Amino acid sequence: MPDNSHDIETHDYDVVVIGAGGAGLRAAIEARELGQRTALVCKSLLGKAHTVMAEGGAAAAMGNVWSEDNWKVHFRDTMRGGKMLNNWRMAQLHAQESPDRIYELERWGALFDRTKDGRILQRDFGGHRYARLAHVGDRTGLELIRTLQQRAITLDIDVFMECKILRLLKDAEGAVSTAVGYWRPTGEMVSFTARAFVLATGSIGKSWLYTSNSWESTGDGHAMAAWAGADMIDMECVQFHPTGMVWPLSVRGILVTEGVRGDGGVLRNSEGRRFMFDYIPPMFAAETADSEEEGDRWYDDHLNNRRPPELLPRDEVARSINSEVKAGRGGPHGGVFLDIATRRSADEIRRRLPSMYHQFKELAGVDITAQPMEVGPTCHYMMGGVRVDAETEQTTVPGLFAAGEVAGGMHGANRLGGNSLSDLLVFGRRAGMAAAQFAQGRTRAPAVDGAEVAAVVAEAEAPFGRDGGESPYDLQSAIQQMMQQLVGIIRTEDELRRALGELDSLSERAQKMSVSGGRAYNPGWNLATDLPSMLTTSRLVAKGALERRESRGGHTREDYPKPDPELGKVNLVQRIDGDGNYTLEPEPLLEMPAELKELFEEEPH
Amino acid sequence: MADVTMRVWRGDEDGGTFTEYVMPAVEGEVVLDVIHRIQAGPAPDLACRWNCKAGKCGSCSAEINGLPKLMCMTRMDVLPEGEPVVVAPMRTFPIIRDLVTDVAFNYTMARQVPPFKPREPEADGTYRMQQIDIERGQEFRKCIECFMCQDVCHVIRDHEENKASYAGPRMFIRFMELESHPLDTDDRRELLRERMGLGMCNITKCCTEVCPEHIKITDNAIIPLKERVVDASYDPVAWLGRKILRRTKRSALEAALDAPGQHTPTRQEQPTRPVVSATDHS
Numbered sequence: 001m002p003d004n005s006h007d008i009e010t011h012d013y014d015v016v017v018i019g020a021g022g023a024g025l026r027a028a029i030e031a032r033e034l035g036q037r038t039a040l041v042c043k044s045l046l047g048k049a050h051t052v053m054a055e056g057g058a059a060a061a062m063g064n065v066w067s068e069d070n071w072k073v074h075f076r077d078t079m080r081g082g083k084m085l086n087n088w089r090m091a092q093l094h095a096q097e098s099p100d101r102i103y104e105l106e107r108w109g110a111l112f113d114r115t116k117d118g119r120i121l122q123r124d125f126g127g128h129r130y131a132r133l134a135h136v137g138d139r140t141g142l143e144l145i146r147t148l149q150q151r152a153i154t155l156d157i158d159v160f161m162e163c164k165i166l167r168l169l170k171d172a173e174g175a176v177s178t179a180v181g182y183w184r185p186t187g188e189m190v191s192f193t194a195r196a197f198v199l200a201t202g203s204i205g206k207s208w209l210y211t212s213n214s215w216e217s218t219g220d221g222h223a224m225a226a227w228a229g230a231d232m233i234d235m236e237c238v239q240f241h242p243t244g245m246v247w248p249l250s251v252r253g254i255l256v257t258e259g260v261r262g263d264g265g266v267l268r269n270s271e272g273r274r275f276m277f278d279y280i281p282p283m284f285a286a287e288t289a290d291s292e293e294e295g296d297r298w299y300d301d302h303l304n305n306r307r308p309p310e311l312l313p314r315d316e317v318a319r320s321i322n323s324e325v326k327a328g329r330g331g332p333h334g335g336v337f338l339d340i341a342t343r344r345s346a347d348e349i350r351r352r353l354p355s356m357y358h359q360f361k362e363l364a365g366v367d368i369t370a371q372p373m374e375v376g377p378t379c380h381y382m383m384g385g386v387r388v389d390a391e392t393e394q395t396t397v398p399g400l401f402a403a404g405e406v407a408g409g410m411h412g413a414n415r416l417g418g419n420s421l422s423d424l425l426v427f428g429r430r431a432g433m434a435a436a437q438f439a440q441g442r443t444r445a446p447a448v449d450g451a452e453v454a455a456v457v458a459e460a461e462a463p464f465g466r467d468g469g470e471s472p473y474d475l476q477s478a479i480q481q482m483m484q485q486l487v488g489i490i491r492t493e494d495e496l497r498r499a500l501g502e503l504d505s506l507s508e509r510a511q512k513m514s515v516s517g518g519r520a521y522n523p524g525w526n527l528a529t530d531l532p533s534m535l536t537t538s539r540l541v542a543k544g545a546l547e548r549r550e551s552r553g554g555h556t557r558e559d560y561p562k563p564d565p566e567l568g569k570v571n572l573v574q575r576i577d578g579d580g581n582y583t584l585e586p587e588p589l590l591e592m593p594a595e596l597k598e599l600f601e602e603e604p605h
Numbered sequence: 606m607a608d609v610t611m612r613v614w615r616g617d618e619d620g621g622t623f624t625e626y627v628m629p630a631v632e633g634e635v636v637l638d639v640i641h642r643i644q645a646g647p648a649p650d651l652a653c654r655w656n657c658k659a660g661k662c663g664s665c666s667a668e669i670n671g672l673p674k675l676m677c678m679t680r681m682d683v684l685p686e687g688e689p690v691v692v693a694p695m696r697t698f699p700i701i702r703d704l705v706t707d708v709a710f711n712y713t714m715a716r717q718v719p720p721f722k723p724r725e726p727e728a729d730g731t732y733r734m735q736q737i738d739i740e741r742g743q744e745f746r747k748c749i750e751c752f753m754c755q756d757v758c759h760v761i762r763d764h765e766e767n768k769a770s771y772a773g774p775r776m777f778i779r780f781m782e783l784e785s786h787p788l789d790t791d792d793r794r795e796l797l798r799e800r801m802g803l804g805m806c807n808i809t810k811c812c813t814e815v816c817p818e819h820i821k822i823t824d825n826a827i828i829p830l831k832e833r834v835v836d837a838s839y840d841p842v843a844w845l846g847r848k849i850l851r852r853t854k855r856s857a858l859e860a861a862l863d864a865p866g867q868h869t870p871t872r873q874e875q876p877t878r879p880v881v882s883a884t885d886h887s
């Protein structure tokens with residue numbers, strides 16, 4: 001293998017943003033508008049990041065459909081959905097600033113669906129008291145990413161596509177100063193020096209077998225931050241979306257948007273029963289319909305009726321589906337039935353949910369205007385992540401900022417649908433702003449340590465030099481099978497301990513894997529360089545899950561089925577030290593000010 | 606179940622050949638699934654792009670049995686049974702490796718489209734638009750940038766030399782999207798005619814046929830654009846009139862205030878990356 005570590009391509013910027021989903025694009029736009037020389041680096045082509053797949057919409061209390069809506073209601077919904085584990089300040093900023101960020105997209109050319117009086121239309125989603133999701137049919141993510149992408153290219157932001165960052169390196173002062181990676185098309189190494197870095201690398205979902213996430217979601221940003229010594233919080237909080245496709249097997253896990261339920265779809269078991277009525281938790285009983293009739297009336301009259309239980313937060317719905325299937329009331333492929341066909345006209349279904357219609361028709365041969373869909377939980381979203389300051393998205397490592405799915409705190413133990421897209425915009429912008437400020441204030445030019453760079457390069461290249469080792473594909477599939485089985489939607493102490501043991505042996509096996517072929521566009525090798533992040537993030541999830549001896553939001557323990565009020569007051573903070581040792585400590589949540597606490601005392605109608 | 610034979614193009618800028626892989630058939634699979642199984646088995650370095658596996662990102666375009674298709678949306682059971690499935694990269698773009706092509710051309714062209722230039726918002730700082738007025742624009746914004754329309758367009762498919770002066774159907778719908786945007790105030794018609802090569806399109810409709818989003822590229826974008834470009838010899842009053850007709854509730858005066866100015870295409874090439882030359886891999 002050519003060793004060009006002493007002489008690698010290097011670029012210097014004020015701000016380097018790693019990740020070109022909604023968060024990364026928004027951060028880069030902000031930094032650039034503040035006059036910073038800005039680079040945007042991403043593993044795929046521009047415009048193809050995970051964000052493009054988002055369907056249902058972006059939550060923002062604009063009050064266009066229900067004028068009763070405002071940031072306080074949104075804030076309250078978000079905190080309750082997150083089982084109060086959220087960073088309250090992030091949830092507040094998010095609720096307050098989301099409307100502006102959506103209107104801003106409109107000024108940049110986005111075309112959201114409209115209300116009759118010409119304003120941005122909003123749709124219902126689980127856990128949101130009012131119809132709140134700005135959307136474009138069921139392809140909102142596409143609209144969002146395209147708008148930001150088109151904005152970014154008019155601003156002279158340099159985009160490095162298909163370029164994977166492997167590691168972040170720090171200078172003598174401990175501030176991040178260099179990112180080392182490689183070009184996927186050529187396999188050549190490349191490094192970036194900058195005064196500030198923004199991580200916006202998205203999710204970790206590819207470590208599970210059934211997931212709505214793409215190949216990119218290997219938790220690179222989570223791992224790179226942890227390796228750089230950043231605090232990681234609540235890594236056990238992984239969201240399993242209740243409705244993924246289950247059949248055919250090859251599409252298992254692909255998402256079925258919550259918009260189907262928001263638009264009237266209901267869940268039934270094999271006996272035809274709307275079983276969600278049997279699973280209404282006390283916390284939400286006051287605001288959930290207890291008869292089908294009331295639930296059905298709610299769609300047209302939110303004020304005098306309560307929402308149907310199909311629109312409970314995702315963790316509740318996912319667990320309920322799991323229980324139904326376990327009780328033997330599932331469908332032929334291990335899911336339950338999501339029925340919109342008998343509830344809305346074929347025309348309306350095709351108009352409101354065009355890509356769902358298309359997806360089932362093409363991939364499963366199911367016509368959703370005539371037949372129910374069979375669905376089941378799929379790994380979907382990472383609530384936990386890099387600990388950040390609410391206002392600036394600065395991590396605990398100087399020079400490093402994080403926004404979007406890679407950052408933790410905003411969503412607590414469970415994210416409400418639609419809150420991610422607006423999160424990307426609100427905190428992407430804030431991260432870009434703070435990174436720009438940090439870059440301007442950083443006087444010393446970032447220094448690169450040649451030896452450290454060489455070590456990163458050597459590690460990445462190592463699998464080429466080994467013969468007869470395991471294939472990275474086999475290892476990836478072993479990780480996925482193991483995480484699905486042992487660190488899935490329902491967890492137990494015994495299984496989590498086994499998972500940690502398995503991770504030890506998988507890590508050892510990864511040390512010996514080998515890859516064949518050249519360096520140019522070699523997916524086998526590319527995958528080999530993703531595995532270290534998958535192993536690290538899987539370990540962080542398993543360790544957090546073991547320590548959180550309660551059930552809260554996306555984290556469900558069979559052996560501790562109830563929330564523990566004491567654990568509800570802490571973040572589980574994990575760190576990896578310089579020698580690779582993992583530590584975990586519970587730390588108290590930020591204290592919520594009294595005027596916000598009040599919002600949780602009054603029960604809504 | 607029986608086996609399937611996949612004949613996949615393997616190679617790089619210096620050329621290549623089709624390699625055959627015989628794989629067990631699996632119910633319900635799409636072409637991309639079989640490609641993934643080839644990667645996990647006999648050819649770990651087989652290069653292809655994908656992201657969403659649900660027809661939403663436009664990454665996995667390839668020529669399957671000679672036709673541009675998304676690999677993730679092409680079910681194996683719709684292809685002729687018992688015959689090999691031929692999978693080749695898009696031909697219009699330079700090869701990087703195997704099924705992966707260098708689509709930088711499209712990104713470079715995208716940078717030359719003068720940006721959206723909205724009128725002033727209403728007094729409350731937001732905009733009012735009727736659903737009916739945005740539907741045309743929304744049709745074009747469904748584009749997932751799979752670039753298959755660019756791939757089939759004969760103006761550039763076998764004519765590398767035209768690429769410098771031809772934006773292609775993907776960009777034409779982008780122009781039409783802006784042209785039909787109720788809030789936009791810029792006039793890009795001259796640029797479109799002089800620099801984007803609209804005149805070179807002779808409405809064969811091949812682009813429309815391959816669009817996975819069923820965007821009526823020719824009927825709803827290219828033909829109306831051609832009309833607007835020749836129309837009224839650039840009479841700005843007629844052009845503004847049409848903008849106003851789109852019921853944006855503006856006075857003629859308001860519209861005239863931000864009448865079309867001069868535009869220079871934004872420069873900005875992609876950051877450097879060795880660009881490989883085109884090869885005929887047919």
Ligand SMILES: Cc1cc2nc3c(=O)[nH]c(=O)nc-3n(C[C@H](O)[C@H](O)[C@H](O)COP(=O)(O)OP(=O)(O)OC[C@H]3O[C@@H](n4cnc5c(N)ncnc54)[C@H](O)[C@@H]3O)c2cc1C
Binds near residue numbers: 043418420424
């Ligand atoms: C099918 C689906 C539907 C969804 N629907 C909704 C919805 O309706 N509403 C909602 O609010 N949320 C929704 N979500 C969630 C939401 O889409 C994601 O949480 C969000 O898009 C994440 O955005 P991001 O900017 O953080 O990261 P992403 O969009 O995931 O982007 C990550 C970026 O980081 C880059 N990257 C990663 N690692 C590296 C590396 N090592 N080097 C360089 N670059 C790297 C990638 O290339 C990519 O550009 C949905 C998710 C899915 C999967």
Ligand code: SF4
Binds near residue numbers: 759805827
């Ligand atoms: S109609 Fe025009 S743009 Fe479309 S393929 Fe034919 S020549 Fe190309």
Ligand code: SF4
Binds near residue numbers: 752817818822
């Ligand atoms: S217009 Fe259609 S064919 Fe062309 S790039 Fe967009 S989605 Fe693909």
Ligand code: FES
Binds near residue numbers: 657659661663675676
């Ligand atoms: S993988 Fe996204 S369109 Fe095929």
